[in-house]
Amino acid sequence: MTRISPEFGDEGEGVWSVSSDVSFQSNQFPKYRLGPDNQILEEVKEDNKVPPLKEVVAEEINQLSEQHKRLSVRDLASKFDKNLAAAAKLSEEAKLREVASLEGHVLLKKLRDALECLKGRLAGQNKEDVEKAISMVEALAVKLTQKEGELIQEKFEVKKLVNFLKQASEDAKKLVNQEKSFACAEIESARAVVQRIGEALEEQERNQCSGKQQELEELIELVQEARRIKLKHQPTKVMDMEHELRELRLQIREKCTISVNLQNELAMMKKVDETIPQLYELNGSETLGSILRIQPCSDEATELAKCSIQWYRLSSQCSRREPILGANKCVYAPEPIDVRRVLQADIVANGQKISIATHGPIGQAVDLGSYVETLQRKPNHDFSVVISQMNGRNYSSQSAHLFHIGKTRIKLSRGWITKARESYSKSMQLCGFRGGGNLAGKSLFWQARKGQSFVLVFGSERERNGALIVARKYALDCNWPCDYPNIIGGFCTLATGGGSKQETQNDRSCLPVQTTMLCCKDKLGLSSQFSTDSSSQV
Numbered sequence: 001m002t003r004i005s006p007e008f009g010d011e012g013e014g015v016w017s018v019s020s021d022v023s024f025q026s027n028q029f030p031k032y033r034l035g036p037d038n039q040i041l042e043e044v045k046e047d048n049k050v051p052p053l054k055e056v057v058a059e060e061i062n063q064l065s066e067q068h069k070r071l072s073v074r075d076l077a078s079k080f081d082k083n084l085a086a087a088a089k090l091s092e093e094a095k096l097r098e099v100a101s102l103e104g105h106v107l108l109k110k111l112r113d114a115l116e117c118l119k120g121r122l123a124g125q126n127k128e129d130v131e132k133a134i135s136m137v138e139a140l141a142v143k144l145t146q147k148e149g150e151l152i153q154e155k156f157e158v159k160k161l162v163n164f165l166k167q168a169s170e171d172a173k174k175l176v177n178q179e180k181s182f183a184c185a186e187i188e189s190a191r192a193v194v195q196r197i198g199e200a201l202e203e204q205e206r207n208q209c210s211g212k213q214q215e216l217e218e219l220i221e222l223v224q225e226a227r228r229i230k231l232k233h234q235p236t237k238v239m240d241m242e243h244e245l246r247e248l249r250l251q252i253r254e255k256c257t258i259s260v261n262l263q264n265e266l267a268m269m270k271k272v273d274e275t276i277p278q279l280y281e282l283n284g285s286e287t288l289g290s291i292l293r294i295q296p297c298s299d300e301a302t303e304l305a306k307c308s309i310q311w312y313r314l315s316s317q318c319s320r321r322e323p324i325l326g327a328n329k330c331v332y333a334p335e336p337i338d339v340r341r342v343l344q345a346d347i348v349a350n351g352q353k354i355s356i357a358t359h360g361p362i363g364q365a366v367d368l369g370s371y372v373e374t375l376q377r378k379p380n381h382d383f384s385v386v387i388s389q390m391n392g393r394n395y396s397s398q399s400a401h402l403f404h405i406g407k408t409r410i411k412l413s414r415g416w417i418t419k420a421r422e423s424y425s426k427s428m429q430l431c432g433f434r435g436g437g438n439l440a441g442k443s444l445f446w447q448a449r450k451g452q453s454f455v456l457v458f459g460s461e462r463e464r465n466g467a468l469i470v471a472r473k474y475a476l477d478c479n480w481p482c483d484y485p486n487i488i489g490g491f492c493t494l495a496t497g498g499g500s501k502q503e504t505q506n507d508r509s510c511l512p513v514q515t516t517m518l519c520c521k522d523k524l525g526l527s528s529q530f531s532t533d534s535s536s537q538v
Contacts, residue, residue: 054154056090057161084169087162108144112137280347280356287363288339289461291441294330294347294356302349304330314342314357326445329436333443333461336469338362371466381405381470383463385412387419388433388443389455403456405467407474410446412454422448424478429453430471432464444468 060083112134119130231237279301284292294304311327314320321344324332334343344357375381383403387395401419404411410428411421422428433443433455441461447453458464 056086057157060086081169084162084165087158087165090158108137108141112141279354282345282356282358286334286343286358286360288334288336288365288368288465289441291331291333291438292343292358294345304347307347307349309348310346312344312346313338314344324434326431326434329434331436331440332434333432333440334362335432336465336472339364365462365465368462368465371462372469375466375470376473379407381467383458383467385444385456385458387412387454388439388457389453391451391453401456403467405471405474407477410448410471412446412448412456420448420452420454424475425449430468430475432468 064083115130115134115137119127119134279296279298280294281297282292283295284290286292294309296302296304309328309330311324311332312321313324315322332343332345340361342358342361344355347354347356381404383405384400385403386398387401389395399414401412401414404413409421409423410430412419413421427447427449429445429447431445433440433445435443435455437443439457442458442464444456444458444464444467445453446456458467
């Protein structure tokens, strides 16, 4: 029969309570189990988030050893600083574990004392359970002591690692500062070297420039001296120059003789003209852009409608005249090719031939030079025109068309509809309109190809003449052959007068070596490429 002590309840209430200042790492007691030889084993719950301290230290050491060769000094110092911070953190964790271990010893001691007190008051099976609990507490105390030893060892290793990392960090910082000072010194040295090299190059360039200038002056003096010596020792060259001067004097005398003869002939012709009554006369300004009209000035003159008319272009340096193809009306508008030339018209009536001419060469327009210069700044040119005739027939529509003159072709279009488009060729003709009328000075005849021709009316005489000049320039740039009777581009036509080819060549021989057109530099300020041989521009 079990004995029940009346003082058990009072004794039970006297069990020591756990101190309130003890801190636990978890909210519940750990779980224990009996191992072999009645050893008490604690079921450790693995924490995947925080690895053990040894693994962390080993991993850091491996990483340092692997990256030591390939890391720069600055990166290594930064890594050491990070590891030092990690080691300090581990040291703090070790301190916390040490505090927890001390609290665990205090707790186990209090628990063992409470169990010993309880053991003296119990009997039977309860006493055995208490003894077993006491043995488990003692085993826990032993195990806690072992863990404290391991913790002390880890703490020692951590302190050792911290000291090593501190030393390595200081060495790395010293090395970084040393390398930085070396780099700054090298940079300053390189800057000084570059500055010295630049100064040396500048000095060398100045010396070379002065030396070259001096050498050039000496070379010029030597060349001049050599020329003087050569002239002194080459009397034959002086004789050749004297012979050339004599030939030039002879040519000047011949030209003067020819000029005197021509003046005498002109005076005789004027006397003959004064005896013959003047039946017709030319009215109009003798400048480019105007219209010349033949008008009767006597009652004895035959009506112009019953007469045959032919206009001619006289050369400015000889008496040869060139018929203007298609100019057989009483009205004629001078073209750019007529500038600085005299125009003459032959009127045949009742078997009698009457010739009238302008008082002097055709003058150039005042504002045409600047306008052509403006056109030459662009590669292509567009003019607004109205079609007056197409293929010899009057064109009823008065709508505006676009006349495009390019470097390789000419095009006539209205909007997106193209009337004609043709590249420069020998069959193309482009000249002033010679059919008469009040718009002759603004009109232009264009034959794109055989069977297709247009009479175009421009907005002003300046645009018409500018278009002729620009088109002629582009035509000459195409390097067409110039031995055809018709000038390429149809600017004017060489009339052989029904003679043979030999006669035509003989007539050409009397032309000047170079005939300067309206586009010459001294008159309109344009490039001299508009000047061409007279044999190719008649």
